[in-house]
Amino acid sequence: MNRKRRNLGGIPTTSTSDISFLMLVFFLSTTTFDIKKGLGLVLPPASEPGAQKAKIKEENITKVWINKDGAIRVNEEDVALDKLERRIRNVVKDNPDMVISLKTDRKSKYDYMVRVLDLLQAAGAEKISLSTN
């Protein structure tokens, strides 16, 4: 018995790769890998008039100053940039409650501040106070 051959219906798939390549090119050209990376910090809250300030003992504060030329002073003593990390590491090791107060000259470059902040964090300082003057 001869069967009639049915015309099988189907979706033409020959152009799928063309379509997907077109979309691929679109996504390739628009994609930006937006991975943000940086140094984190929590600022101290702004002091409100009348509010009581939490007092920190003077011996628990290490003052780090950066002048407009990028020179660094730690507690009134000049420190070279490459020796700062070790210095702060020792300070934090001796007193884990130590607060590092970082003060930067207004005429200084932002780069100097980031460089020092990076070293402070690399030295394991967790309590860093960024003073705004």
Next chain:
Amino acid sequence: MAKVKRNKKPETGIPTTSMGDISFLLLLFFMVSTVFVKEKGLDVMLPKAKSIVKIPRKHAATIYVNRSGVISIDDYAVEIPLVSIIMQQKIADDINLITCFRTDKDTNYGIMSDILQQLKEANTLRVQFEAKLKR
């Protein structure tokens, strides 16, 4: 006259059947990883640092500051006194907001100090200073 049958040569060619699969796979990867940039921002040269951490993009609000001191938030150039008002609105929308600074390395720190003061007033205390990895 009898026809002489020629030997059929085996066809040589690149198989293209899996081309669609490959391209769809690539397409899927790019679709998943694509982030459409919301703001143009300013052209800045970021400082370099060693101990950088990843910033969760979900809660980040970026402040651009270029070397001449122009501040841009959401592609609008803003003056320093307006920063606290804008950031107050942003922290009201997202309590876990992290302010991300994309500041040029040669910017005067005085401008940054003023912006940080504004952030303190707006009570947006979590900040990140964007930097490139120092190798």
